């Protein structure tokens with residue numbers, strides 16, 4: 001059976017979606033690509049007959065941009081780059097001790113906050 005959202009990939013997961021504009025009113029089956037997308041992305045896929053994989057490459061690009069900005073910050077702006085690198089190593093090996101959220105958006109926003117406050 002094909003995914004009820006993209007109609008391109010094999011459906012592998014039972015899901016619930018309530019998106020009136022797309023005629024989704026409850027139980028559906030989705031592919032592994034559509035399962036984690038939000039309702040806005042799902043609406044776009046249905047309306048424009050997009051492949052859900054395109055959303056992941058856009059998302060990957062966004063994450064790459066954020067990671068490279070955080071790296072720039074550590075190298076060029078941070079008061080103590082060594083501490084920041086230590087932090088990241090903790091995140092790799094002892095994630096609970098690192099104090100980092102593990103969520104790129106949270107950590108990226110923290111970096112933006114720090115940069116912004118310094119410029120004031």
Ligand SMILES: [Zn+2]
Nearest residue numbers: 003006031034
């Ligand atoms: Zn799908």
